[in-house]
Structure formats: C-alpha cells, structure tokens
Amino acid sequence: MLHSRHILCRLTTSAVRPHCFASTLVLAEQIDGGKIAPVTLNTLTAASQLKQDVDCVIFGAEKTNETAAQLQKYNNFNIKKIFIAENAAYKGLLSEAVTPVLLDLQKKNNYTHILGGSSTFSKGILPRLAALLDVQSISDITKVIDKDQYLRLIYAGNAILKLKSNDQVKVITVRGTAFEAAKEGGGSGQAQVEKLDASPTNDLSEFVSREVQQSERPELPAARIIFAGGRALKSKENFKLLYDLADLFPGQATVGASRAAVDAGYCANDLQIGQTGKIVAPDLYVAIGISGAIQHIAGMKDSKVIVAINKDGDAPIFAMADYGLTGDLFKILPELTEKLKQK
C-alpha cells in the first residue's frame, strides 16, 4: 500500500501535485519593460538550495511572455514550469490582486515552499499569502540550512536567528544580497510556460500612479560602487560632491545616504541605507561623514570593501572599515574627484 502511494506521487506530473511531493514556487518579479528584477535571480539561488523542483510565477500587466523567456535561460536551476498571469489589473502589482491567484496556485499544486525576494513587491504579497494559508511568514532569510531551517538577522543585524518552521507550507522572503545571483545556462531542457487564467477580482485597492526617478545611475541594490553621505554633508547642494564622484564610474556607481541625511532633506528617502532603508552589498562602499550607527551598519555591512571618510578618528564606522581616511570631507572629496578625473 505504501509502495503504491509512493508510485502515485512520482507519476503525477500534471498541474495537481500530491502533498508528499516537495516543491518550490518562486514569485518572480517583473520590472520595467518586462525585465526580471535582479532580486529574483538571488531568490532562484536560494530556491535551488532547497534541492527540489522549482516552478516560477510571473504577474504583470504586459510582456509576461518576454519575462518568462528570460527566466527560461536559467535552465540549470531545475525550473520545471513558469506560470504567467497577465491582466491589466496587475498594473502596479497590487497585493490584493495578486495574492488570490497565488493562493489558488498553491492549493492546486501543494507547494511546500513559496519564495520571493525581499522587495516591496514580495513583502507586500507573501505575508498576505501566509496569513491566508494560516502559516508563519518567514522574512528576509540570509541562509538556507535545510528545508525547515533558515538563518535571518535580528536586532539590526547584531544577532543571527536560526529559525525552524514546522509549517507544511513555508512562505519565505529572501535577502537578495545574501545569495549569489543565478547565472544563465549550463543545464539541459527548458521550463514549460503555462498561462494562468488571470481574472483577478480586487475591490479593495486601485493602482493610481507611480513616480519613478529617472537616472542614468544604477539602482542602489544593483550598484557596484556606492558613495554614501551622512549628516556631515550639511545640505542638498553639497550632495553634488557625491554625484560628481559617482559619475566618474558610469553605470557602476551611485549615491546613498544615512537616515540623518534623508531626515534633514539633503536627498530623497529612497537613497536611505540601513535597517529601515535599503540593504546593499556593493563591491565598494564609501561612507562619507557617516558615524556608523548600528542601524546604518545593518544595511551595508556585507559590502566587499568599506572605506570611511570622517573627521573624527574615533567614529564607530572606522571599526568596520577596510580603509579609513581621517579628515574634513569638504577638503578630501574635491581632491579625490580631481585625482580620479586625471586617471
């Protein structure tokens, strides 16, 4: 009897999977122009560490076919199926519109793990899904230990929590900077693309508009170099010193800020790095006039090389910097910019 049940599990390959078949669903994020969000590639790596079949689902108002075609290139990640749900109602990817379809997909396929990147998109949807499934929402994991156990940071990154979940379905957001981005190719076969009957009903919310900052510079989480400024910059105008530096590395560098600089109105709040801002891990992080409060460190401590510029030699940021420069930023930055221009 046990044997026949086992065979039933292995033979069932249709959309409806029996419960004993462990499998993962990745909530893939579509960004402007139908591209896959970089954090989805980090999430694929986390999903692959669960060592089970992976399906992906893409929601969008348009171009979901194109997004799926991009995902198909990651054929070394055991992706079996890519579901696409396209409907004008997914403009803005509102949680109220997306979650019921996701819930339906989970019920049909009995996924044991549902993963999304730690982005505004997944963080809006997955806790809602967890509540509807009546399971714990597991947020911001930094490591997969096994199918039930994960690591995540707590107390602004000062302690690591080992979390064990006994829920039948694990609903997880993945901290992108903690996992390498998936690389294309290397596998055989191609994931099958399947259209979902996407007729969402959502009377709860409506997408009105989105304001996007147009910039030639990369987004903070994708930047290889970040020049971050703190309260010491003293004004919005002085932030230009940082932009001048960043623009010497076109396509690679951008500007970030401490919360004190954001609160003082020196820059937009989407530049904030830290516990309540963005989490980044660039190749090079230059902290300029930033003291190094734990809440700031929580957002940048995984940077590969950290440089601190501060006039106070005892500033806490020096304790974690690979290179430190003690001095006045208003003298150092113009000199540095000139020297780099000569190079």
Ligand code: FAD
């Ligand atoms: P300051 O602490 O005022 O440091 C300024 C530094 O500039 C000093 O070290 C000073 O020596 C140096 N300096 C001054 N003049 C010059 C000069 N001319 N040249 C060179 N150096 C100079 N903060 C974040 O950044 N991100 C977060 O996400 C965040 N979340 C928070 C969440 C909570 C719940 C709380 C309570 C706080 C949070 N904070 C966060 C705030 C955090 O505690 C600090 O207040 C903030 O990071 C300080 O910013 P700062 O380093 O720019 O300013």
